[in-house]
Each structure stands twice: as structure tokens, then as C-alpha cells.
Amino acid sequence: MRLKTHQLTYLAAKDLFNLYYTAKAVERSGVQGLFIETGVALGGSAIAIGWAKQKQREFRLYDAFGLIPPPSEKDEADVHMRYEEIKSGKSKGLGKHLYYGYV
Known part of the structure; x- marks a missing residue:
């Protein structure tokens, strides 16, 4: 595909x-x-x-076309962990590309 x-x-x-x-x-x-x-x-x-x-x-x-908004207290732990990964600059994009939220 x-x-x-x-x-x-x-x-x-x-x-x-x-x-x-x-x-x-x-x-x-x-x-x-x-x-x-x-x-x-x-x-x-x-x-x-x-x-x-x-x-x-x-x-x-x-x-949002940028950094996603932070999670709230209603979000599960995995959502908070993913947000921290993205916010820290450690999230990987597809293949060799930069993560789309950093562009």
C-alpha cells in the first residue's frame, strides 16, 4: 500500500x-x-x-500541527508517558524521518 x-x-x-x-x-x-x-x-x-x-x-x-497538548488528570499513565517522550524530543518518526510533531 x-x-x-x-x-x-x-x-x-x-x-x-x-x-x-x-x-x-x-x-x-x-x-x-x-x-x-x-x-x-x-x-x-x-x-x-x-x-x-x-x-x-x-x-x-x-x-494541532505541532506539539500535542498536555494530557489531563483524566488520561491514563500511558498517555502521560507518551507525552513526556514527545516533549523531551526523544520520539522517533517513521523510517529515518523526524517525528512529525517536531517539524
């Missing part, structure tokens, strides 16, 4: 396919509304949804 080859997603291939086929199923079922993605990151899942959706369906994308 091109999105994985070009390192545009952190999703596993099976999850990316699941996202694509779920968006296709929404289109086939005739459900009204729009698609929203929060946390666009590298854009791979947004591209997959874009391939699956009808042209006339609205699709909104949201991202």
Missing part, C-alpha cells in the same frame, strides 16, 4: 484497510453527514478516507 511505503501513516496496514472499508460502507449505506478526522499527523488515514468517500461528502481535518 502506497501510504505505508511512503510512510504517511502510523496505522498498521490492516487498520488502514479497515478504515477505508468502513468509510466505503458508510457511503454505501447512505448515511448523511460529514467525515471528521482529529489528529491528522502525516495524513495517511485522511487520504484513505478521501479515497473512500464520495466527492460531495464534506470532510474536515483537524490537528
